[in-house]
Amino acid sequence: CLHGLSVAMLELPGALVHMLSGIFEQLVKIYSAAQLSVHLLEFVSSISREPRLYTGFHTRDYRVLFAVAINYIRFHNNQRRRESSLMGTVSVNDAALDQYVLVMAYQVIDAYYLSLSSTLKAEILDHLIVGLLQTNYSRNSLDEVNEVCLDMVLQNYNRSSEEILTTSEVAVKEEFGPVVERSWIQHNSIVTIRAQKEGPLAQIMIRSSSGTTSRVVDLPAEVARKFTERIEQPLGSMPTSPQSELSKPTFGSLPRSISRGRSISRSRRLHSTAAPGAGSSYSEADTLPLDSIARLLRGELVQHGNAIARSLRIFDSTPTVDAHKVSVAYVGPGQTTEREILLNQQGSPAxxxxxxxxxxxxxxxxxxxxxxxxxxxxxxxxxxxxxxxRDLIANLVFHVGTLMPAQENRQEQIIRKKAHMGNDYVHIIFNESGRDYDLNTISSHFNFVQIIVTPVDGLVASHEETSSRLHGELPEQGAHEVQLYKVRTQINPEIPFIGPAAEPKVLTLTALPAFVRSIAIHAVIFSQVYTTCKSSETGGEAEYVSLWHARLQIIKRIR
Known part of the structure; x- marks a missing residue:
């Protein structure tokens, strides 16, 4: 059913958009077997890449949607507690599926939250934070995955999705000439000020796990402006209650009720994550892990040295969005060998x-x-x-075989192309050979998942036909029927990954690219999780570390 909906949302978006609220109401009740969890979270994740389907969502719809993800995080941690009390090892496949479900649940939260307007973020903020705190594995300190997620929530509270998309993936230092640079650790952030030695400008950088913000200021002018604002501010305009400040949290800060370590439920009545719409209150124990981020101390000066400088360089070069790479290969009529495919410089119009x-x-x-x-x-x-x-949480670059040079008499070009494509976990194969495509046609140690696209009738459509269909134009009277394409995944026998195309799916060219791209992204993520678990020396119990998580760990090492 979920696999059918994954096709319907692209082929019939106008019909499905009115059904999504009801679908999510049903999904929030399901959080059990890992196998089912994978399909459910992949479906919800795929919808996040189609904004036209959820632009009309209201606050309640988003609360239900976040509840779907939070329930899976809670279920994962409860299962982890049960397993920790039992003696025995976990298989690589089971560990990979469990980790993948957890990763996908957090990605669902990230993707939808970053797409929200500031108004909607304000309406679901407390609800989301309390839900995350209730899922925490430890009752004494925040899990690092929750620290990362909360950092994302708070750092992007006042940022629009357009601003996030245009932000550089890595930190850029302004060319100021000679500068004086100082850095301070404040909780899980690094604040750096780079001031000109012989000028008024300074760059203020705030590095956190989910992003880096940077601002250039004219120091004398900024001090004068702040002083003027302070002496001109009417006395009556000063905030007199926690609620007045809570309505407008400052960038990167916690609401006042949280930063004081008080139970959120005492300052605002919240709804339960597991049962959206049902009133509920929480005890101090529900928000106990927040104490570790509530006690924000004054920044501690970082003593710069070679080791710190090296750590900051590694941090700054770590992207703030997930970076994925996927190969795309064209297989022409009658082609069956790796060399024939790698030499392709052309493809059909379709x-x-x-x-x-x-x-x-x-x-x-x-x-x-x-x-x-x-x-x-x-x-x-x-x-x-x-x-x-690119979207709000992922950057995908394709190794397109037909766009890379490869001449018959230039063996080094073929080797270089094979090196790029052979090191990708996921291959998209546009197969117009008229034959079945063998899993090992392009040999590789990383050949985990192949997404094979084949014309249903085996015919290669003309340029005019494919161009009109891609843009959704209707065929003229008497024209051929719309060309359909079959999509199926071939998977390395060792890999438990399933996805919506384990059984072939049939789509039009209009919906085909988005369907294949979504499968590819999920397949890459799972392949990374699986590789992490397989490389573990503890029986498949290693923890997959995302880029945001890795950035947090660098900050903690510096601290």
Whole structure:
């Protein structure tokens, strides 16, 4: 059923949009077996990449949606407590599925929260924070995954989704000439001030797990402005109650009721995460883990040295969105060998239109941030262009075989292309060979998941037909029927990943790229989780660490 809805949301979005609230009301009641959890959370995650489906959601709809994710986090931690009391090892596959469910639950929270307007964020803030605190595994301190999620919630309280999308993935230091630089640790953030030695400008950087903010100020002018505001502020305009400050939290700060360590339920009546809409109050124990972030002390000066400088460089180079890479290969009529496929520089019109639907064309020489290892020096070693896609929490770059140079007499080009594609966990195969595609056609140690796209009738459509269908145009009277494409996943036998195309799904070219892209993103995430668990020496019990989590760990090491 969920797999069918994954197709329907792209093929019939107008019909499904009116049903989503009811669907989520049912999903919030389900949180049991890991196998079912995977399908459910992948479905909810896929919807997050289609804003047209949820732009009409109201506060209650979002509370239900967050409850779906929070229930799975709670279920995961409860199961973890039960397993910790039993002797025995956990299989790699079971550990990977459990970890994947947890990762996907937090990603659902991240994706939807960052898409909200400031008004909606204010209306669900307390509800979301209390829900996260109730899921905490430890009752004495915050779990690091919850610390990361709460940092995301608070740091982005006043930021729009457009602002988040245009923010650089990595920190950039302004060219000020000679500067004096000082850094302070304040809880789980690093505040750095870089002031010109012979000028009025200063850059203020705040590094946290979920992002880095930067602002350039004219120090004398800023001091004068603040002083003027202070002496001109009417006495009656000063806040007189916690509620007046709570309505407008400052950037990166906790609401007053939280920062004082009081139970949130005493200052505002909240709704239960597990049963949205039902009134409930919470005891001090429900919010006990918040004490570890509530006691914000004055910043502690960081003593700069080589080790600290190295840690800050690593931190600044760690992106603030998940970076994924996926290969795309075209298999032409009659082709069966790796060499034939790697030598392809052309594809059918349907293939090129499919590529355009996967993402935007990126000029490699002008590409900033994550490039999936492709040459961006301007020498065009890996071609002039690639395809990239970005949303609020993920950056996806494709290794497109037909966009990389490969000549019959240039073996080094074929080797370089194979090196890029062979190191990807996930391959998208646009198969117009007329034959079944073998899992090991392009040999690789990382060949985990292949998403195979095949014309249903085996015919290669003309350029005019595919172009009109991609843009949703209706065929003229007497024209051929709409070309349909079959999507199925081939999976390495060791991998338990399933996804919505384990059984073939049939789509039109209009819906095809988004469906395949969503499967690819989820497959990459699961492959990373699986690799982490498999490499563990403790029987598959390793914890997958996201980029935000890794940034938090760097801050704690500096502290």
């Amino acid at each position: 293939y090129w239109n499919f590529l355009h639907g996967l993402g935007k064309i990126k000029r490699l020489a002008r590409m900033e941030g994550f490039s999936a290892g492709l040459d961006t020096s301007g020498q065009d070693t890996d071609g002039r262009y690639t395809i990239g896609w």
